[in-house]
Amino acid sequence: MKGVIFVELVKMAEQAFGEDTVDMVIEKADLENGGAFTTVGNYPCSELVKMVVAFSNHSGLSAEALQIQFGHWMMDFFAEHYPEFFVDRTSAFSLLEAVDREIHVEVKKLYPDAELPRFETERHGENRMEMVYSSPRPLDAFCQGLIEACLKRFGEEGEIQRVAHPGNPNVMTFDIKLHA
Ligand code: HEM
Structure with missing residues (x-):
């Protein structure tokens, strides 16, 4: 890392x-x-x-609370140091969809030794998106903090529910519901 x-x-x-x-x-x-x-x-x-x-x-x-706080901290850091990943994004969902497709792809080009997670996103209507996080690293709460901070950055509010995948400890679904 x-x-x-x-x-x-x-x-x-x-x-x-x-x-x-x-x-x-x-x-x-x-x-x-x-x-x-x-x-x-x-x-x-x-x-x-x-x-x-x-x-x-x-x-x-709790370690959980500290990881979430650290997710917020890193989002601010990324926004400050990699502003090019934020221009043209108009919503939290559009930024979150870009993480796996574009942002982490560029990060990997910049730092070939980076160990990055994978994400799959699926929208369910305008205000709900599922984001499936796959990583061998135990950073679910850090990821939660990053997602919370994305919502905050766009002035959006909502609930993020974590759904575990029994039998697969490396996968966690984040079910994100925005307040309409
Ligand atoms: C917006 C600009 C972003 C940049 C520049 C960026 C860059 C990075 C970098 C450099 C790492 C460390 C890789 C390593 O240590 O080897 C990382 C890890 C990570 N990133 Fe991003 N990232 C961004 C956005 C996001 C967002 C929005 C999310 C949330 C969904 C996210 C989720 C993660 C997670 C969870 C990790 C930890 C590694 C793991 O869980 O396997 N990133 N990212």
């Missing part, structure tokens, strides 16, 4: 808990490289999960 994701998680935690606390939590978290992440490096996703658990233990916030 790209170093930028790790660097941004540390930044988010620093803003939330303060730099000294983050240094201490990372030191105790027993990370492979002592938590020295750089944007040009690549690190195992398990290290990201370890950090989330460490911040969760420290703060009392």
Whole structure:
């Protein structure tokens, strides 16, 4: 997983808990490289999960809530650093449909070593879309935060329900219903 994701998680935690606390939590978290992440490096996703658990233990916030918050944070980061993926998008659904078809395709060209999830989307009328997330990485809640942040970006409101696929832990359906 790209170093930028790790660097941004540390930044988010620093803003939330303060730099000294983050240094201490990372030191105790027993990370492979002592938590020295750089944007040009690549690190195992398990290290990201370890950090989330460490911040969760420290703060009392659930790992789930922290991953969702991090999804919001990364959406803001992507919008700032990759504005070309956002121009011409007029709705959250159109942006979400573009992730697998265009955005992550471009990301893969830019960073051939990126480990990206797959998405299939299906619209059910104007206000409902199912987005099926497939990834061997356990980042469902992170994905939820990214989807929530997409809605927010377009001033849309709605409910996102997660539907698991028994027998296939790598797949999760996000059933997104917009308030009409
Ligand atoms: C809009 C601009 C976007 C950019 C530039 C972008 C780029 C990236 C990058 C660089 C990674 C890390 C890959 C790696 O570490 O190897 C990533 C991962 C990921 N992206 Fe995107 N992304 C964007 C939008 C989205 C959106 C809207 C969603 C939500 C549906 C999404 C879902 C994910 C997820 C869930 C991962 C984690 C990897 C996994 O679950 O397997 N991305 N993306």
